[in-house]
Amino acid sequence: MTDATDFLSISEAEKSFAATRVLTRVNLGVKRGEFVSLLGPSGCGKTTLLRIVAGLLSPDAGSVRLDGVDITDRPPHHRDVGVVFQNYALFPHLTVAENVAFGLEARRAPRNETQATVERFLDLVHMRDFAIRSIKALSGGQQQRVAVARALAVRPKLLLLDEPFSALDRKLRETMQIELKRLLRELSTTAVFVTHDQDEALMMSDRIAVMNRGGIEQLADPATIYLRPATAFVLGFVGLSTRLAGSITAASDGQIVVATTHGPIRAIGTLPIGSAAFIAVRPERMSIGSATTKENSIDVRLRDAVFQGSKVQLHFDAAEGDQIMVETTQLPETPLEPGTQIALSFAATDTMVFPTESTS
């Protein structure tokens, strides 16, 4: 998973708190200038991993290398790793400008240089007019900007962000996400971003590491994570999908046939014949009505249609109590009435298949 060209490489990192194992042999490589998200539910170990990279926690085993140097045993103030904390952790007794200047002063930068850098970074986050304000007089979004400026002003080799948007309301969050992404690109900063919000991760990242139970389930670009989830956990955690259970009856050339109660369904995958499996389809990949270009088709009955503005979410009942969800942006010409019998079709290439989990 890691190679010599990686700017940040974490290898075989392990961490336990008392009897609880939080990280199990985690490997992660991040390229220079890359924006990588650690995405996962709370308790998956993503924040622990971030704190290990920052030097705020030391791993029980494994190592962290940054820019070719092993920093595993270095204290945080000798690492050149900036952190934007979830609650921002701004110094309440200092002004906005003093907060941004803190790291530069700690590194004994010349006074005039510090002042110029502070002004530049406050400009970058549009907070120059607030320079002499008290931290306590700022809104959440403004505090977040100051926290980003403070972390970036010392030009760290790596910026870590621990759910920096979680305290902001939805609208502000989207603005800040776009701003941060632009700022990091302008400064070509390498960043690792912790979040439990899949939309945030999909929108901002070059690559996403989906974490579960102290390990990384999949590390890939957002499109691959969404379209080709490597595990059932990734499928379930990122995006919506309809699942139908069955078993493998044929397999050749990377295509397999899964026998379900709705008939045989063709899917992309490699699983041994006879094994229990389930297929999964994203709701926007299903079309209403039978289409000859699509290999798979099932008969369903409409239960409910939910209008969501730009799209409509349709809930269907299939045989054996299975439920199928479809999202479409193209509304049918005649509105569908609940109870309507209809066929749904979907391509084999849009059909994912996973082995049935033995547990949970």
Place this chain on the structure above:
Amino acid sequence: MTPTNAGTVPRRRPFDPVAFLAVPAIAYLLFVYALPLLWLLVRSVIGPKGFTLEPIASFFADPFNWRVMANTLKIAGLVALVCLLVGYPTAFALAWARGWVQVVLLAAIILPLSIGVVVKAFAWQIVLRRDGIVSSTMVGLGLWDEPVRLLFTETGLVLGAANVFLPFMILPVYSVVKLMDLRLNEAGATLGATPFYRFRRITLPLTLPGVVTGTVFVFSLSVSMFVIPSLLIGDRFQTLATLMGRSFLLMRNEQLGSTTAAVLLVLAVSIVVGSGTLARRLGDNA
């Protein structure tokens, strides 16, 4: 003022009848404390022929009284200093300890408050004697050549008083440390600040209000302590409080006693008010 009510007179807040609940306490303090105190203070400026500043003038004319004031301030300052040096780190230990360690620490700090000052002072008499624990330990370690009596010395007085007043330093500092966000220190570290720099720029300024409060507590308690100096240093060394006691109890000089009380009161109040202002200013920044 918001634009909506611009130009209108802000309505007076109606009197809250809940305030009546404080009447018993106010009445009690007024009749058994404030009025007698006022009477005592008035006595210092009332002579046989009516109002006079003569007692105060003669108090300040006597070099002995200046030495007493200097003694009082010096001892109180030293006690506050010792409490600060010992109590400040202890407050962090208490705030950051977990589980039973914290319970034990808290008990060790709070429980001694329930032991009377007289008992503690007698205990210190035993400890500070020529053949006491301090002396024999120092001789045993080879740090002192011969046994030394600390009892009835200023050092002994400061040690004993600091012991009694230590909780009043620890608890206010503890309460601000407890409220401090530990992430601030981590943020400082990730910005490249060394532990010492972090302490100087983050921890110290944020705990300063607690330090001021604790110092005011200990200082004002030390300025007016009577039992501890009486038992640990005796009559050779006078503070304002012991002088006041002697004036009333031994010399039967109520004029001198009242004047001393007035001086002590002005001293103590100005310290409390002055540092209260300081603490508020520091608190605004924190």
